[in-house]
Amino acid sequence: MGQVRARAIGCGHYLPERVVTNEELARRIDTSDEWIRTRTGIRRRHIAAEGEKTSDLAIAAARAALANAGLTASSLDALVVATATPDQTFPSTATRVQYGIGMPNGFAFDIQAVCAGFIYALANANGLILSGQAKRVMVIGAETFSRILDWDDRSTCVLFGDGAGAVILEAAEGTGTAADRAVLATCLHSDGAHNRILYVSGGPSTTGLAGHLRMEGKEVFRHAVVKLAEVAEEVMAKAGVEGGELDWMVPHQANLRIIESTAKKAGLPMSKVVVTVQDHGNTSAASIPLALSTAVADGRIKPGHLLLMEGIGGGLAWGSALLRW
Known part of the structure; x- marks a missing residue:
């Protein structure tokens, strides 16, 4: 007798047209370009146009994923959007996306775990499928971080960009082993004691305003390297695989130095790491699905490849997922 698994059957992404270089x-x-590149690896980022909302980016990525999978929106049972920059306080951005793509049935909701948001959303979508609540779920990470940046703070405004990425999961029969083409394992963590090192200085119940992103970069770096290495080991142990079996690591694209340090701790050469931070900057919840979709589109990620995905963000919230494509 087989076991129900959540198989990835399509992906897509969207980037706003406007590109802002370090020189600009x-x-x-x-x-300076040199200052930004040597500290972060970032060369350029995409910025949403005036009036272009997070839901607009998510809708475009969703349509691309549906086209990639050869599906229509009416075939979806659920839609989960990971974002820290929603269109409105309520209703959820996911419901706007649901309507925008013409998904007449099912349900849609948001998840907020900042840069770890896609991993949290993927874990929830996996749970919906394994529990029988849904058979086909779209997971989207979408952000317009440019709207919450302090453009006078050079330590943060150079780091972030806007974008969206989407993945579609479908219930499929598997063997229950690491050979299945499916989500093999997920691990989630958070620790609210570290709120002060990465947060937004506003909100409905505090200032009544959106606020601006604030970050203690050195502290975030220190926690990121340690926690991402630990959660990578945790998810591989949970799935019963070794680091040498990985085909790709698809990490949160925050900073090239964090990515390099995490890969080194995992024993992976950079040739096995998908890196897009140089072109996209940090797109928070969108960064992992953006990198994933980019690597699928250019042929690096192929069916059967074993992927390690991981991310950490404000909260602190962090997590990892192991997926055989």
Whole structure:
């Protein structure tokens, strides 16, 4: 007798048209291309146009994923959007996306775990499928972080960009082993004691305003390297696989130095790491599905490849997922 697993059957992404280079930022604030590149690896980022909302980015990514899978929105049972930059306080951005793609049935909701949001959303979608609540679920990470940046703070405004990525999961019969083409394991963690090192200075019940992103970069770096290495080991142990079996690591694209340190601790060469931070910057919950979709589109990730995905963000919240594509 087989076991129900959540299999990835399609993906897609969307980036706003406007590209902002390091050189352009250097004309606006006290920074330079060299300063940004040597500290982060970022060369450029995409910025949403005036009036372009998080839901607009998510809808475009969702349509791309549906086309990639050869499906229509009416075939979806559920839609989960991971975002820290919703269109409105309520209703959820997911319901706007549901309507925007023409999904007449099922249900939609948001998840907020900042840069770990896609992993949290993927874990929830996996649970919906394993429990029988849904048979086909779209998971989207979408952000317009440019709307919450302090453009006078050179330590943060150079780091982030806007974008969206989507993955479709479908119930499929598997063997219950690591050979299945499916979500093999997920691990989630959070620790609210570290709120102060990465947060937004506003909200409905505090200032009544959206606020701006604030970050203690060195502290975030320190926690990221340790916690991501630990959660990578945890998820592999949970699935019963070794690091040498991985085909790709698809990490949260926050900072090239964090990615390199995490890969080194996992014993992976950078040739097995999908890196898009140089072109996209940190797109928070969108960064992992954006990187995943980019690597699928250019042929690096192929059916049967074993992927390790991981991310950490404000909260602190962090997690990992092991997926055989």
